Amino acid sequence: MNIFQRVIIEPFERFxxxxxxxxxxxxxxxxxxxxxxxxxxxxxWIFSKFFKIISIDTFFERLGTVELLRKGxxxxxxxxxxxxxxxxxxxxxxxxxxxxxxxxxxxxxxxxKFLLYLPNVFVALLILLFGYLLSNFFGRAALIxxxxxxxxxxxxxxxxxxxxxxxxxxxxxxxxMGIGSETVVIAFAIVFGGxxxxxxxxxxxxxxxxxxxxxxxxxxxxxxxxxxxHL
Amino acid sequence: xxxxxxxxxxxxxxDQIKEAYILVGxxxxxxxxxxxxxxxxxxxxxxxxxxxxKAVLVNSDGGSTDGTxxxxxxxxxxxxxxxxxTYRTEPVLKIATPYQGIPGKGSAxxxxxxxxxxxxxxxxxxxxxxxxxxxxxxxxxxxxxxxxENFDYVAPLYHRHKYDGTITNNVIYPLTxxxxxxxVRQPIGGDFGFSGRLANFYLTKDVWETDVAKYGIDIWMTxxxxxxxxxxxxxxxxxxxxxxxxxGADLSAMLNQVVGAAFDLLETYTDIWKGVNGSEAVPxxxxxxxxxxxxxxxxxxxxxxxxxxxxxxLSDIWKEIFPKEIMDFLRGVDTARDKFYIPDExxxxxxxxxxxxxxxxxxNRIHLLKSLTPLYIGRIASFVIxxxxxxAAEVESKIEKLCVIFEDKxxxxxxxxx
Numbered sequence: 001m002n003i004f005q006r007v008i009i010e011p012f013e014r015f016x017x018x019x020x021x022x023x024x025x026x027x028x029x030x031x032x033x034x035x036x037x038x039x040x041x042x043x044x045w046i047f048s049k050f051f052k053i054i055s056i057d058t059f060f061e062r063l064g065t066v067e068l069l070r071k072g073x074x075x076x077x078x079x080x081x082x083x084x085x086x087x088x089x090x091x092x093x094x095x096x097x098x099x100x101x102x103x104x105x106x107x108x109x110x111x112x113k114f115l116l117y118l119p120n121v122f123v124a125l126l127i128l129l130f131g132y133l134l135s136n137f138f139g140r141a142a143l144i145x146x147x148x149x150x151x152x153x154x155x156x157x158x159x160x161x162x163x164x165x166x167x168x169x170x171x172x173x174x175x176x177m178g179i180g181s182e183t184v185v186i187a188f189a190i191v192f193g194g195x196x197x198x199x200x201x202x203x204x205x206x207x208x209x210x211x212x213x214x215x216x217x218x219x220x221x222x223x224x225x226x227x228x229x230h231l
Numbered sequence: 232x233x234x235x236x237x238x239x240x241x242x243x244x245x246d247q248i249k250e251a252y253i254l255v256g257x258x259x260x261x262x263x264x265x266x267x268x269x270x271x272x273x274x275x276x277x278x279x280x281x282x283x284x285k286a287v288l289v290n291s292d293g294g295s296t297d298g299t300x301x302x303x304x305x306x307x308x309x310x311x312x313x314x315x316x317t318y319r320t321e322p323v324l325k326i327a328t329p330y331q332g333i334p335g336k337g338s339a340x341x342x343x344x345x346x347x348x349x350x351x352x353x354x355x356x357x358x359x360x361x362x363x364x365x366x367x368x369x370x371x372x373x374x375x376x377x378x379x380e381n382f383d384y385v386a387p388l389y390h391r392h393k394y395d396g397t398i399t400n401n402v403i404y405p406l407t408x409x410x411x412x413x414x415v416r417q418p419i420g421g422d423f424g425f426s427g428r429l430a431n432f433y434l435t436k437d438v439w440e441t442d443v444a445k446y447g448i449d450i451w452m453t454x455x456x457x458x459x460x461x462x463x464x465x466x467x468x469x470x471x472x473x474x475x476x477x478x479g480a481d482l483s484a485m486l487n488q489v490v491g492a493a494f495d496l497l498e499t500y501t502d503i504w505k506g507v508n509g510s511e512a513v514p515x516x517x518x519x520x521x522x523x524x525x526x527x528x529x530x531x532x533x534x535x536x537x538x539x540x541x542x543x544x545l546s547d548i549w550k551e552i553f554p555k556e557i558m559d560f561l562r563g564v565d566t567a568r569d570k571f572y573i574p575d576e577x578x579x580x581x582x583x584x585x586x587x588x589x590x591x592x593x594x595n596r597i598h599l600l601k602s603l604t605p606l607y608i609g610r611i612a613s614f615v616i617x618x619x620x621x622x623a624a625e626v627e628s629k630i631e632k633l634c635v636i637f638e639d640k641x642x643x644x645x646x647x648x649x
Binding site for chain 1: 395396397473481482483533536537540541543544545548592595597598601602604605
């Protein structure tokens with residue numbers, strides 16, 4: 001009986017007591033989590049309506065963002081995307097707070113670190129998002145401008161501009177998150193510098209005649225190709 | 232932006248002149264080589280056709296560094312008797328001033344409108360500063376319909392080389408005609424006459440920070456006059472011969488500004504153009520005669536290559552605005568010089584689809600308009616090939632056919648416009 005008491009009953013009682021101690025915190029955790037879901041959904045709904053009222057979609061259409069998002073495979077209106085984002089942010093914040101309610105030392109430490117790190121993640125995500133949008137915008141502007149200038153490697157120029165702008169934003173995002181900050185910046189500088197140097201060499205060695213022709217034309221006057229007056 | 236007439240030196244001039252009956256404005260930027268001739272023609276026009284009227288010449292300059300303003304100030308006619316038997320004794324009043332605002336022809340015109348308003352003029356005209364073929368008769372032809380016939384807007388009508396004014400012939404004239412129903416042959420001719428009333432009306436519009444401040448001014452003036460029921464006519468001025476445009480002037484930017492301004496106006500006057508069916512001639516003044524024109528060099532291979540490059544690189548952009556049939560056509564165009572052809576029907580659809588994409592903001596508008604350039608160049612190459620052996624009359628009849636197709640296909644625009 002004594003052995004049974006010590007081996008089975010006492011540990012079970014201790015477990016039961018501990019469970020009773022944790023239970024209110026756990027219930028609070030569940031409650032806050034449920035509130036997180038409700039608040040998240042409610043704010044998503046409210047902001048979705050608010051963004052529609054202030055015609056935020058038209059504003060982003062004018063900026064060209066909608067079209068860039070569409071190109072990136074995102075077909076939802078910007079108002080819906082922003083509302084979703086706000087909903088998720090609220091949910092995540094509440095979820096983190098709910099974890100704190102458990103009052104477990106390990107979780108609390110982890111939480112503290114996570115909370116301190118979280119703004120970096122958001123800023124990095126924003127940098128990446130804007131980097132993606134800007135890279136598409138500038139890439140296409142460069143593509144159209146080089147086609148209109150009659151440059152045969154226009155596609156390559158457009159892609160190079162897109163990639164460069166996105167790489168720059170990715171570097172900034174990684175730096176923001178503190179992931180090998182110096183290494184990433186140095187790597188970017190080396191890669192970017194390398195590309196510029198390669199182009200300089202390629203143009204300098206391979207295209208010296210073209211460069212010469214170009215300079216001669218610029219200095220001595222453009223060769224006339226046609227006299228069409230468009231206006 | 233402050234009005235130009237608030238500047239002290241201009242205010243002083245205006246106070247001296249007080250008011251005037253007619254005004255001719257010359258926008259300029261580094262045109263010292265040609266502006267002297269234009270100023271002389273205008274002065275002779277005043278002397279010959281308006282000897283007893285108070286006339287003012289305004290030069291609105293974009294900051295020339297080649298002595299354009301000095302050329303205007305120092306040019307005069309020493310021997311009027313070689314031009315007219317009886318002539319005015321009082322000198323022609325001149326105002327030469329730099330304009331304010333975005334650099335461009337539209338900003339220069341705005342200054343001219345403001346001075347016209349301040350002087351309460353009855354009639355105004357604007358003429359380009361690079362003209363070589365202007366004569367004193369142009370002043371009569373641009374101003375008399377306003378002074379004597381009570382018209383509000385006089386568009387020019389010229390004899391031009393068949394490959395001169397290709398944006399006018401292939402886009403702006405057919406588009407304006409089909410939309411607003413008036414056959415104004417040179418809606419972006421650059422030399423116009425207009426009443427003081429219309430100049431004041433132009434100033435009430437808040438467009439001076441847009442493409443209207445640049446090359447978009449011409450189409451804006453013409454469309455605004457037509458759409459607001461001002462009395463419009465045209466005058467035959469003879470040949471239009473001018474200095475070659477600034478070689479630095481980018482075709483893509485020009486096309487972007489002119490077509491962008493035309494598409495903007497589509498949004499401003501939706502209710503008006505939607506209700507217009509067909510088109511009608513406008514009263515035409517002046518004695519029409521044939522003129523000889525200098526030949527024009529065309530590099531067809533380069534134009535076709537630009538089109539081919541556009542199709543290769545910009546198809547991903549165009550497929551967002553064109554249906555599959557148009558994309559298939561563009562990809563399948565035979566780029567051999569003797570077979571290269573873009574039919575009128577396809578071209579009209581391309582322009583209307585661009586207008587619709589502009590309206591729906593399907594793409595960033597600057598990207599959209601700039602992506603039109605290779606298609607436009609392709610169309611001009613096709614037009615040149617088709618009309619290589621045609622005389623002026625045959626080319627005119629081809630443009631007429633194009634206009635009819637623009638009018639026939641207008642329901643496509645009406646149906647899909649938001």
